Amino acid sequence: MTAWETLEIEPTDDLTKIKKAYAKGLKIHHPEEDPEGYQLLREAYDSAIKQAKRGLINTHIHIEDIESQQAWEIDDSEEIIQKNPVEDFIQKLEMLYNDFFSRLDIKKWETLLQADIIWDVQHSEHLQDYLIEFLEEHPYLPPSVWQLLEQTFHWMEQKEQLEERYGEETTRFLMENISIRNQLGYDFFKKEVDIDYEWYLQLRADAQAYLCDDQLEAAEEAMNQAFQMFTHDPDLLHLKGVYYLRKNNYNAALQMFEEKLALSPADLDGLLYRAQLYFHFKDFEKVIADCEQILAQRSDHVDGLFLIIKGYLGLNKEVEAHKWILKAIELHPDRPEFLPYKSKVLNEKTKSDQIEIVEHMPKHKRRLNNTYFYTFVVLRRAWIYVFAFMITLLTPIPFKYTALLLIPILWEIGRVLMVVFAPTAIYRKSKKKKQALYLRCLSAPCIESHFLDHYFTAFDFTYIRDRLIGKKFLNKVLEKWEISSPAELKEKIHWLIDVGTREEFNHYLYQLMPLTEEARTQFIESIKDDSNYPKFLLANRGLYTLTEAGVAAADWGWSIYLCRIGRRLGYLSKTEAKELMLKSAQLSQHAYLNWNEYFTAFHLGSYFNANDSDHNNYGKYGLSIMFVLLALGKSPLLQFDWKNDELVKQ
Numbered sequence: 001m002t003a004w005e006t007l008e009i010e011p012t013d014d015l016t017k018i019k020k021a022y023a024k025g026l027k028i029h030h031p032e033e034d035p036e037g038y039q040l041l042r043e044a045y046d047s048a049i050k051q052a053k054r055g056l057i058n059t060h061i062h063i064e065d066i067e068s069q070q071a072w073e074i075d076d077s078e079e080i081i082q083k084n085p086v087e088d089f090i091q092k093l094e095m096l097y098n099d100f101f102s103r104l105d106i107k108k109w110e111t112l113l114q115a116d117i118i119w120d121v122q123h124s125e126h127l128q129d130y131l132i133e134f135l136e137e138h139p140y141l142p143p144s145v146w147q148l149l150e151q152t153f154h155w156m157e158q159k160e161q162l163e164e165r166y167g168e169e170t171t172r173f174l175m176e177n178i179s180i181r182n183q184l185g186y187d188f189f190k191k192e193v194d195i196d197y198e199w200y201l202q203l204r205a206d207a208q209a210y211l212c213d214d215q216l217e218a219a220e221e222a223m224n225q226a227f228q229m230f231t232h233d234p235d236l237l238h239l240k241g242v243y244y245l246r247k248n249n250y251n252a253a254l255q256m257f258e259e260k261l262a263l264s265p266a267d268l269d270g271l272l273y274r275a276q277l278y279f280h281f282k283d284f285e286k287v288i289a290d291c292e293q294i295l296a297q298r299s300d301h302v303d304g305l306f307l308i309i310k311g312y313l314g315l316n317k318e319v320e321a322h323k324w325i326l327k328a329i330e331l332h333p334d335r336p337e338f339l340p341y342k343s344k345v346l347n348e349k350t351k352s353d354q355i356e357i358v359e360h361m362p363k364h365k366r367r368l369n370n371t372y373f374y375t376f377v378v379l380r381r382a383w384i385y386v387f388a389f390m391i392t393l394l395t396p397i398p399f400k401y402t403a404l405l406l407i408p409i410l411w412e413i414g415r416v417l418m419v420v421f422a423p424t425a426i427y428r429k430s431k432k433k434k435q436a437l438y439l440r441c442l443s444a445p446c447i448e449s450h451f452l453d454h455y456f457t458a459f460d461f462t463y464i465r466d467r468l469i470g471k472k473f474l475n476k477v478l479e480k481w482e483i484s485s486p487a488e489l490k491e492k493i494h495w496l497i498d499v500g501t502r503e504e505f506n507h508y509l510y511q512l513m514p515l516t517e518e519a520r521t522q523f524i525e526s527i528k529d530d531s532n533y534p535k536f537l538l539a540n541r542g543l544y545t546l547t548e549a550g551v552a553a554a555d556w557g558w559s560i561y562l563c564r565i566g567r568r569l570g571y572l573s574k575t576e577a578k579e580l581m582l583k584s585a586q587l588s589q590h591a592y593l594n595w596n597e598y599f600t601a602f603h604l605g606s607y608f609n610a611n612d613s614d615h616n617n618y619g620k621y622g623l624s625i626m627f628v629l630l631a632l633g634k635s636p637l638l639q640f641d642w643k644n645d646e647l648v649k650q
Contacts, residue, residue, distance in 0.1 A: 002044075003043075003044035003045075003047040003048045003051070004044075004048065006025075006040055006041060006044035007021040007022065007025060007041075007044050007045065007048060008021060008024075008025070009021045011051075012052065013052040014052070015049065015052055018045065018048045018049060018052060019202075019206060020218075021045075022041065022045040025041045025045075026038070026041070026225065029041045042199075049137065050137065085117050085120070085123060086117065086123050086126050086127050086130055088117070089112075089115055089117045089118075089127060089130075090130050090131075090134065092112060092115075093112065093131070093134060094134070096108055096109070096112060097134075097138050097141075100189075100197045100198075101189075101191055103141065103142075103145075104142055104186050104189070106142070106144050106145060106148065109145050109148055110148065113148065113149075113152045118152065128153065131153075132166060132170065132174070135149075135173075135174075135177075136170060136173060139173070139177065139205075140197075140198065140201040140202070140205070141177075142183075142185075142186045143180045143183040146177045146178055146180070146183070147178070147180075149178070150178045155174050155175075155178060156175070156178060159171060159175065162174065175526070176523075179522050179523055179526045180518065180519050180522050180523075181515065181519055181522070181523040181526075182205070182208060182209070182212075182515070182519070183516075183519060184201075184204060184205065184208065184235040185233075185234065185235050188232055188233055188234060188263065188264075189230075189233075193230060195229045195230055196229070199229075200226055200229050200230055203222045203223075203225050203226035203229075204222075204223075204226050204233070204235065204236055204239070206218075206219075206222040207219050207222040207223045207226060207236070207239050208239055208514045208515075210222060211239060211242055211243060211246070211510070211513070211514040212510065212511045212514055212515075214507070214510050216243065216246060216247065219239070219243055220243060223236065223239055223240055223243065227240070232263060234260045234263045234264045234267060234270070237256050237257070237259050237260040237263070238256070238257070238260055238269060238270065238273075238514070238516075239514055240256045241253045241256035241257045241260065241273060242273075242513045242514050244256060245273075245513070245548075246510070246513075248548065250277055250280055250281070253273075253277060254274065254277045254278075254281075257270050257273045257274045257277065258274065261274065266293070266297065268294060268297065268298075268301070268517055269516050269517050271290045271291075271293055271294050272290075272294065272303055272304070272307070272517075272544050273544075274286075274290055275287045275290035275291055275294070275304075275307045275311075275544075276307065276544050278290065279307065279310060279311065279314070280547075280548075282314065284311045284312075284314035284315045285311075285315070287307060287308070287310070287311035287314070288308055288311040288312065288315075290307075291304045291305075291307050291308035291311060292308070295308065299331075300331045300332070302328070302331075302332055302335060303543070303544040303545065305324060305327065305328040305331070305332075305338075306328070306337065306338070306544070306545050307544060307545075308324055309321050309324045309325055309328065309338070309341055310341075312324065313341065313344075313345070313596075318345050318350065318351065318352050318355065319352050319354045319355060321341070321345055322342075322345045322346075322352075322355050325338055325341055325342045325345060326342075329342065334615075334616035335615070335616070336603065336615070336616065336623055337541075337545060337600055337603070337604070339623075339627055340596050340599050340600060340603075340626055340627060340630050341596055343626075343627045343628075343630035343631035344595070344596055344630045344631075346631060347630065347631055347632070347635075347638065370420070373451070374416050374417075374419075374420055376451055377416050377451050377452065377454070377455055378412055378413055378416050380451055380452060381412040381415075381416070381452075381455065381465065382408060382409045382412040382413070384469060385405050385408045385409045385412075386409060388405055389402065389405040389406065389409065392405065408465075415455070415458075415459060416455065418458070419454055419455060419458045419459075431646065431647075434640070434647060435647045435648075436460060437458075437636050438585070438640055438644065438647045438648075439560055439564075439581050439582075439585060440456070440457050440458075440460065440564070441457060441629065441636060441637045441640075442556070442557055442560050442584070442585055442588060442598075443557050443558070443560040443561035443564065444456075444457040444622065444625050444626075444629060444637075445557060445599070445602050445603070445606070445621065445622025445623070445625055445626055446477075446557055446558055446560075446561035446622060447561070447622065447625065448477070448622070449473075450624060453622065453624070453625040454625065454628065457625065457629070457636070458636065460564065460568075461474065461564060461565070461568040462568075463568070466568055467568050467569060467570075471569070474565045474568060474569055475569075477561075477562075477565055478562075478565065478569075481562070483562075485571075486566070486571040486572070489562060489566045489571045489572070490566075490571075490572070490576075492562065493559045493562050493563060493566070493580055494580075496555040496556070496558055496559040496562070496584075497555070497556065497559050497580065497583060497584055497587070499555075500552060500554075500555030500556075501551060501554060501555055501605060501608060501609050502549070502550045502551050502552045502554075502555055502605070504535075504608075505535075505538075505539060505542070505550050505551045505605065505608055506550055508532075508535045508536050508538075508539035509539040509542065509543065509550065511536075511539075512536065512539055512540055512543060513543065520540055520543075523536075524536050524537055524540055533613060534607075534608075534611045534612060534613035535608065535611065537613050537615070538604060538607055538608045538613070538615065539608070541604065541615065542601075542604050545600060545604070546600070546601055546604065547591060547592055547593070547597060547601070548591075549591030549592065549601065550601065550605075551601050551602075551604055551605030551608055552587070552588075552591055552601065552605075553588060553591075553592065553598045553599070553601035553602040553605060554601065554602050554604075554605025554606055554608075554609060555605070556584035556585075556587055556588045557584075557588075557602055559580065559581075559584045560580075560581045560584050560585070563576075563577040563580050563581045563584075564577070564581075582648050582649075585647070585648045586648045589642065589643050589644070589648060592642070593642070594642045595629075595630065595637060595638075595642055596630070598642075599626045599630070602622070602626070603621060603622070603623050603626065606620070606621030606622065607620070607621060
């Protein structure tokens with residue numbers, strides 16, 4: 001019987017198919033219940049894997065022939081060793097690898113890699129060929145061993161040469177293991193636990209790979225099989241915790257991370273995930289306790305700082321939150337996500353008398369700057385009327401007619417003054433007006449104008465000034481989204497509501513979630529020259545700072561903003577625009593806990609959309625208006641409760 005017949009599949013070089021067939025066979029030939037069947041299945045699996053990797057797929061190769069060949073190799077090993085020192089090295093390598101607990105001993109690897117053959121130029125290429133082929137078939141080594149191999153052979157420096165000689169797939173395999181991207185721990189295995197470690201490690205690695213590839217069913221099957229063999233592995237518990245997070249089973253996820261921390265109490269990843277889950281359950285005291293453990297190990301841990309700030313704000317302890325915010329900004333001045341929280345804490349409505357506010361600018365200078373700012377806003381809105389007024393003064397037209405042009409100028413001045421001095425008049429109106437203002441607050445960061453974002457948050461686009469005269473401003477936004485017709489606008493809005501950028505963001509996030517913090521950091525550092533670097537960097541920054549909705553705030557905020565533009569340009573009816581905007585608002589309220597959570601997701605999503613890894617510029621992507629809306633005591637945003645059912649009803 002051939003290996004393929006035993007596995008009950010056609011000959012293939014698809015390793016995933018072979019592994020799935022093996023996993024299926026294990027359900028029938030369990031090692032404890034059917035040891036003979038299991039042995040045959042295992043030999044067939046090893047043979048199929050070897051044939052697939054070497055491109056030697058042959059339906060006429062029988063297991064008996066393989067055993068006979070292996071026996072011949074053993075019988076004649078002494079003659080081969082005498083002829084080729086490379087084979088001697090490989091034999092020692094195999095012996096070391098096959099003894100599982102010797103494999104974990106770094107000193108034994110150091111001894112092996114001090115052999116003379118390592119430095120023998122005559123055999124260097126032949127040795128490397130054998131070694132790399134062996135590692136592809138036997139990859140389960142501790143990170144320290146992979147690092148030692150890199151220090152010995154310097155593969156990272158030879159990436160291009162390796163690709164030419166072995167191909168992209170093999171080179172990628174080496175780089176990922178050297179960079180510890182997919183590495184899992186080996187510290188919790190014990191000699192008294194008698195299991196098939198090679199099979200266990202393969203199941204564990206498969207579970208991690210399936211999670212990274214968003215194959216949740218396959219990941220669950222691999223994890224369950226591994227869990228039946230060994231239950232005291234923190235890395236397997238971590239993978240199960242991530243799996244339950246992906247399935248939105250937060251109670252089960254919390255249990256997994258608690259079990260992981262019972263085995264490894266100081267594990268940073270476990271503490272971070274558990275703190276995040278405690279925040280989900282609004283158990284803010286426990287959030288703070290876990291973050292204190294994190295910060296005791298690393299006082300500058302950015303995610304630990306972020307979560308402890310959220311924990312204190314959840315308890316309405318603004319003084320303590322403010323202290324941590326100042327510390328976070330001092331340690332990480334290049335991270336803008338702390339500033340919205342600072343703005344909210346120092347708001348005139350919420351700040352405590354115990355919080356000292358440092359004025360960075362004298363009041364008279366600040367007032368002068370504000371005067372210049374709002375004068376410019378008036379001119380931006382009324383320049384065409386001012387221009388027409390000046391021209392008509394030079395004509396014989398009677399002044400009583402020319403003076404009519406002062407009406408729209410005074411109108412714009414009055415609206416700007418209302419934004420500055422009487423914002424409460426804007427929202428002290430009917431429910432309909434309040435609802436419109438609430439929707440404008442949700443889409444405020446989309447307004448790509450540092451001067452008009454305040455104005456267009458307080459007021460909507462007008463028919464005459466914005467549709468007829470200032471149409472260019474609105475069309476410029478549609479051009480950015482490659483929209484040129486009502487049909488394309490509707491399609492884009494529905495895409496933002498239902499799918500959006502968050503799908504791509506999650507694609508990168510899911511690849512990082514099963515990895516340890518150290519592995520993520522090293523992996524991202526290793527791809528700085530890659531086009532995907534900004535995506536991975538920003539996804540990693542959102543791992544613990546975002547809710548399960550991810551960066552959906554950017555999608556829903558933009559869907560509201562495009563509805564506002566579409567309605568004013570006549571691309572959408574009033575009813576269509578309102579229905580779509582309210583749907584986005586409802587989704588936002590359900591997904592985020594407060595304005596801070598929403599704006600944090602929005603700004604990270606905006607950087608992600610722009611593929612911008614320079615995540616330290618506070619003036620980009622609407623961040624400035626977020627700070628203003630959160631900071632001003634008279635801000636319309638702060639007049640509404642975040643979860644306000646009345647404002648999102650049809």
